[in-house]
Amino acid sequence: MYGFSYYTPTRVVFGRGSVDTVGELVKAQGAGRVLVHYGAGSAVKSGLLDRVERQLQAAGVPYVTLGGAVPNPRLGLVRQGIELCRREGVDFLLAVGGGSAIDSAKAIGYGVAGQGDVWDYYEHARKPAACLPLGVVLTIAASGSEMSDSSVITKEEGGVKRGCNSDLCRPRFAVLDPELTMTLPAYQTACGCTDIMMHTMERYFVGGDTMDLTDGIAEALLRTVMKNARILMTDPADYDARAEVMWAGSLSHNGLTGCGISASDFACHGLEHELGGMYDVAHGAGLAAVWGSWARYVYRDCLPRFVQFAVRVMGVPEQSTPEETALRGIEALEAFFHEIGMPTSLRELGVMPSDADLALLAHKCAAAAGGQKGSAKVLYEPDMLAIYRMAR
Amino acid sequence: MYGFSYYTPTRVVFGRGSVDTVGELVKAQGAGRVLVHYGAGSAVKSGLLDRVERQLQAAGVPYVTLGGAVPNPRLGLVRQGIELCRREGVDFLLAVGGGSAIDSAKAIGYGVAGQGDVWDYYEHARKPAACLPLGVVLTIAASGSEMSDSSVITKEEGGVKRGCNSDLCRPRFAVLDPELTMTLPAYQTACGCTDIMMHTMERYFVGGDTMDLTDGIAEALLRTVMKNARILMTDPADYDARAEVMWAGSLSHNGLTGCGISASDFACHGLEHELGGMYDVAHGAGLAAVWGSWARYVYRDCLPRFVQFAVRVMGVPEQSTPEETALRGIEALEAFFHEIGMPTSLRELGVMPSDADLALLAHKCAAAAGGQKGSAKVLYEPDMLAIYRMAR
Numbered sequence: 001m002y003g004f005s006y007y008t009p010t011r012v013v014f015g016r017g018s019v020d021t022v023g024e025l026v027k028a029q030g031a032g033r034v035l036v037h038y039g040a041g042s043a044v045k046s047g048l049l050d051r052v053e054r055q056l057q058a059a060g061v062p063y064v065t066l067g068g069a070v071p072n073p074r075l076g077l078v079r080q081g082i083e084l085c086r087r088e089g090v091d092f093l094l095a096v097g098g099g100s101a102i103d104s105a106k107a108i109g110y111g112v113a114g115q116g117d118v119w120d121y122y123e124h125a126r127k128p129a130a131c132l133p134l135g136v137v138l139t140i141a142a143s144g145s146e147m148s149d150s151s152v153i154t155k156e157e158g159g160v161k162r163g164c165n166s167d168l169c170r171p172r173f174a175v176l177d178p179e180l181t182m183t184l185p186a187y188q189t190a191c192g193c194t195d196i197m198m199h200t201m202e203r204y205f206v207g208g209d210t211m212d213l214t215d216g217i218a219e220a221l222l223r224t225v226m227k228n229a230r231i232l233m234t235d236p237a238d239y240d241a242r243a244e245v246m247w248a249g250s251l252s253h254n255g256l257t258g259c260g261i262s263a264s265d266f267a268c269h270g271l272e273h274e275l276g277g278m279y280d281v282a283h284g285a286g287l288a289a290v291w292g293s294w295a296r297y298v299y300r301d302c303l304p305r306f307v308q309f310a311v312r313v314m315g316v317p318e319q320s321t322p323e324e325t326a327l328r329g330i331e332a333l334e335a336f337f338h339e340i341g342m343p344t345s346l347r348e349l350g351v352m353p354s355d356a357d358l359a360l361l362a363h364k365c366a367a368a369a370g371g372q373k374g375s376a377k378v379l380y381e382p383d384m385l386a387i388y389r390m391a392r
Numbered sequence: 393m394y395g396f397s398y399y400t401p402t403r404v405v406f407g408r409g410s411v412d413t414v415g416e417l418v419k420a421q422g423a424g425r426v427l428v429h430y431g432a433g434s435a436v437k438s439g440l441l442d443r444v445e446r447q448l449q450a451a452g453v454p455y456v457t458l459g460g461a462v463p464n465p466r467l468g469l470v471r472q473g474i475e476l477c478r479r480e481g482v483d484f485l486l487a488v489g490g491g492s493a494i495d496s497a498k499a500i501g502y503g504v505a506g507q508g509d510v511w512d513y514y515e516h517a518r519k520p521a522a523c524l525p526l527g528v529v530l531t532i533a534a535s536g537s538e539m540s541d542s543s544v545i546t547k548e549e550g551g552v553k554r555g556c557n558s559d560l561c562r563p564r565f566a567v568l569d570p571e572l573t574m575t576l577p578a579y580q581t582a583c584g585c586t587d588i589m590m591h592t593m594e595r596y597f598v599g600g601d602t603m604d605l606t607d608g609i610a611e612a613l614l615r616t617v618m619k620n621a622r623i624l625m626t627d628p629a630d631y632d633a634r635a636e637v638m639w640a641g642s643l644s645h646n647g648l649t650g651c652g653i654s655a656s657d658f659a660c661h662g663l664e665h666e667l668g669g670m671y672d673v674a675h676g677a678g679l680a681a682v683w684g685s686w687a688r689y690v691y692r693d694c695l696p697r698f699v700q701f702a703v704r705v706m707g708v709p710e711q712s713t714p715e716e717t718a719l720r721g722i723e724a725l726e727a728f729f730h731e732i733g734m735p736t737s738l739r740e741l742g743v744m745p746s747d748a749d750l751a752l753l754a755h756k757c758a759a760a761a762g763g764q765k766g767s768a769k770v771l772y773e774p775d776m777l778a779i780y781r782m783a784r
Contacts, residue, residue: 001407001631001632001635001636002407003405003406003407003408003409003410004404004406004407005403005404005405005406006403006404006406007403007404008400008401009400009401009403011397011398011399011401012396012397012398012399013395013397014395014396014397014398014651014652015393015394015395015396016395017395018395209632211632211635211636211639212616212619212620212636213612213613213616213636213639213640213643215612216609216611216612216613216615216616217608217609217612217613219608219612220605220607220608220609220611220612221605221608221609223608224604224605224608227604228604239393240393240601240603243393243603243652244393244603244604244605247603247605247651247652248605251605256648259406259639260406260635260639
């Protein structure tokens with residue numbers, strides 16, 4: 001078993017009405033002036049933004065607002081946010097939205113607290129040394145960014161999607177009210193559930209030793225998300241199912257499901273990032289579209305994990321060979337993806353890349369990873385190309 | 393499902409050799425002068441204390457030391473520690489040991505940061521408003537105090553054992569090196585495993601709604617502890633088994649296994665605290681000694697939980713009635729306790745209270761709880777007396 005560090009300082013306030021604590025939470029952080037950063041129109045239309053602003057006013061905390069964070073959040077808006085924060089003397093960020101608003105806020109936080117070009121951190125040219133403190137009011141269960149050390153930003157020129165990980169950006173608090181997610185369309189809900197599952201699976205399908213307790217937690221989380229995703233496909237306003245998925249989203253990416261492993265895999269995330277950067281597809285759908293092909297490409301190198309997954313998570317009975325059991329598990333998860341309306345190929349994702357496009361995707365994916373990526377099986381550019389081809 | 397808050401700011405550094413990071417960890421906290429607080433002679437004899445002191449010296453952090461924290465840690469030593477810290481200008485506490493040293497350090501932290509008598513916090517006469525920051529080098533997997541908000545102290549006069557819970561005392565960091573626990577005798581190892589399981593079970597056997605994800609995590613944790621406790625009974629130096637138990641200990645009491653429940657139970661802890669205060673028994677053994685009697689007294693009021701526990705945790709096949717399944721689950725856990733050398737009665741615990749003693753225990757237990765305790769079933773003084781009688 002491998003050593004690990006675990007650090008999840010985010011104060012979680014979970015449940016109905018928790019939004020109404022946000023003024024006090026911000027005040028307790030000693031915020032002098034807040035940037036409320038949100039996404040598309042839904043936070044405005046639903047009245048959530050008004051509700052948050054009223055809370056800040058009641059707590060006597062001055063604030064400015066910046067909307068417009070979109071899925072695959074853009075560097076341009078981050079730069080705009082940094083400028084606004086500097087001009088207005090903002091010392092605390094409040095993200096209201098899903099992963100896009102949170103990741104965008106984290107990038108703004110790095111930019112305001114640092115010097116030079118914020119994109120350097122995402123290109124790994126420099127490491128961030130500080131980040132403005134931030135809090136979150138979450139409206140989409142998916143990215144886990146509300147407790148994670150991760151932020152992913154897309155640079156418009158070239159469609160380059162890159163991530164920066166550092167404990168500095170872990171939110172000070174996260175307000176998780178499942179009611180805020182009830183109106184999310186089925187497709188986005190399914191994308192979120194897929195992303196949540198993938199954050200755990202990227203830590204589950206790994207080489208080297210693992211840990212019983214982490215496995216048990218990961219398997220329980222995956223089963224819980226599948227069960228409740230199915231409920232939400234027919235009853236999107238089921239509060240308990242929304243709550244299960246929301247809490248799973250936070251635990252799936254805060255580090256808990258990766259304790260005691262040598263290194264996480266995150267190859268599917270790498271493969272998807274290039275699709276997201278080039279075609280602006282929904283992140284969860286992009287992950288589902290490549291997962292099966294990735295799994296079939298790597299499972300022989302990580303066979304005991306795929307067998308354990310098949311039996312304990314997908315409920316597959318042991319077959320005559322471990323390979324057969326593993327493949328049945330992969331098929332079962334693909335069937336689940338279809339059941340919740342997720343694609344299991346690029347074609348189903350609505351993307352039809354040419355051979356040249358695939359070569360470019362694989363080249364960018366390898367470059368972003370510094371040449372190689374993966375723990376279940378280490379992938380190089382030719383492997384990535386092969387998986388993209390299988391996924392087409 | 394109930395709302396909840398979740399706050400686990402402790403930075404965990406887990407694995408072989410993690411002790412050698414303690415100097416840097418203390419320094420990163422900005423400590424000016426440290427009190428190293430430890431327990432009985434084992435930290436000295438094993439050379440651990442020397443190793444910690446060398447780390448502090450290398451990091452250039454001045455310190456003073458105070459040993460002597462015993463199981464059921466005493467108020468007298470806490471007062472001595474408070475005085476020492478004030479005299480020496482200590483601003484950071486480093487507990488080296490198990491739950492006793494940590495809980496004692498937490499109490500010292502409350503005392504130094506507050507005014508008036510520290511015992512007031514434990515009698516719930518006043519709430520603590522501050523606590524000196526503290527870090528932990530853990531040597532016993534059991535109490536979960538290394539990540540918890542809890543501290544339990546025993547007042548010598550009257551043998552009164554009382555707890556104080558507050559986020560203020562959650563350690564800033566916890567160094568968890570499973571190798572430090574390898575030399576622990578079988579009896580203490582078993583006590584620790586029992587305490588760990590009970591911290592989750594006190595949150596599992598509850599009335600009202602529960603949460604799928606929390607249940608899955610709790611059940612995985614309980615199965616993991618049982619599996620690895622059995623390994624440690626025959627191979628106490630199995631590193632992986634020590635690691636599984638150690639991490640389970642931290643997760644079991646940091647709040648994770650209680651998310652989404654109405655209220656935790658903690659009646660067995662209440663019943664044991666009086667035994668510990670009066671007879672100075674090992675905490676884990678005391679819990680095992682009363683659990684079966686408590687379970688048989690309350691299971692009809694919390695039947696679905698006892699059935700789920702029997703099936704999912706103890707692997708009991710469904711019987712003809714839920715009551716029968718529940719009882720088989722209780723018997724199975726008692727059999728496990730015996731297997732690892734734990735008592736399932738007061739007699740086996742080595743305690744033979746008279747009727748008058750039992751009445752006094754029940755009276756003190758009810759008084760400490762403000763008259764009633766429990767969530768699986770709310771217990772009053774006559775219930776507590778009945779359970780003590782059953783356990784005799």
